[in-house]
Amino acid sequence: MAVQVTESTHRFDKIDGEYLANGFLMYPFYGREYMQKIPDFPLDSRDLLLATYPRSGTTFTQRIISGLKHGSDAISTENFNLFAKFPHLDLNFDYYHSCNLNYSGYEIAIKQDVPRFIKTHVPLSIAPKSVHKRSKVLFVLRNPRDILVSLFNFHKGDSTLNFKFDFDTYFDMFLEGCVMNGDWCQYNAEWLDFCNTNPNRTLVITYEKLLDDFETNVRRLAKFIEIEVTDKIIAQVKQETNVETMKKTTLCPGIDNFVRKGVSGDWINHFSKEQCQKFDQWIEANKKKYPQALFDLVGE
Template identity: 35%
Template sequence: MEDFKFDGKERLPVNYVKGIMQPVPTCDIWDQIWNFQAKPDDLLIATYPKAGLEQAKQMSSPRTLKTHLPIQMLPPSFLEKNCKIIYVARNPKDNMVSYYHFQRMNKGLPDPGNWEEYFETFLAGKVCWGSWHDHVKGWWKAKDQHRILYLFYEDLKKNPKHEIQKLAEFIGKNLDYEVLDKILHHTSFDVMKQNPMANYTTIPTEIMNHSVSPFMRKGTVGDWKNHFTVAQNERFDEDYKKKMADTSLTFHFQFS
């Protein structure tokens, strides 16, 4: 990956690994990723994009790692070592809007084109890390066989205290109310948006141009209504119904 020269003028090319689109530098080191050796006390946070295994080797235990990989592409050692995994899923309409704006500002991903074009691209699953539908369903199916805590972005927004408590129990930490309140404060969207460690503003403009769209844009539930036309919404619902017919997984598209 170090040998890949990227000046930010052009966008990174993409290729496919196991039928899933990935940026070329990821494809080039796929064998290293696949053979990554997890440790039993690793905690993995998995999400579809917008819901680095490299430096992980140097981290002391317990390590917290992050991935966007679908379950079938997860390095086998994570499941073999019975690692705890937290998966966060977000409703596909808001996810689509967020991913669209992320691709607009991030030269490390393909140019999304205009909203109408991207709508079709996303529905077809022709985006990096693959189809949203397959991603959320794959992890949902795996949660009963492995140590996976499956959380929903919408629940985290609506009742963060309850969800963080659930997360703490899963990783085996007792949180008193004072600590819980501190976590709630520091993980609130408005605070994280101002934090350079979370908002990616330290990354060069050639790679992530925050003037096109900030990395942390809105973080709301239901923003899709500002982007979807009536026709697109009907088409999306029809497509969603077909693709999600084989799962018990359900999502909230807005707060009532």
């Protein structure tokens, strides 16, 4: 059932420093040493773990939560340090000359007082083992067609990677799970099953629903993290998390256009007719392996 990428099945050129972890492809900014530590990270029952496949609306969700917790004024400028306030557990790398930065989300998170808001892109098989006993989990999904396009553009703008693939090649890489964080279906099916098994301390939401009905879904989110909100607070947070504002306030050193379009359905402007057909076939094949509920959530 699981799609495991191996050295023998990975037929594409390699990104410098990439490696495999439990059959999922990891890029060099996911420090291998810390990846081995993550399963033993001690989550607390009061912590919130935000789990997402990359480019699923993660930063958008982080900004929303930060606005609810710290106030809309706090997130209204680029001085708000999202990487420190809401650490990325698996992002750990030594000094990058290209962006004048070093960072360890693991070290930041482990030193913070609880309750903590922590972000991760790791698959469930690598996540802190303590998540099976405690902590809240917010799981955010996004349609895989849009994720493919967003990931491609994200990597193109990343000066820390030697990314040299064209879109057609990357399209095939995505369908074969040979991209950062591996196979979309396997990754999301595992986390969705976890959430369904632990309904009292998990919340599942989609990027598309956040865009379509911001107010209703932010109220759901606020209730889940136990923060009281008003119509005014939600309106203020909405203003500070619209895409044009976030382009100015949400920056990532070394990456151009970290916040790009913030829309749903942009994939249609990038897929050829043949790729549309190929992706449809990929979806149908995976529906035989994974629960229909996964595809229903993202409009497939």
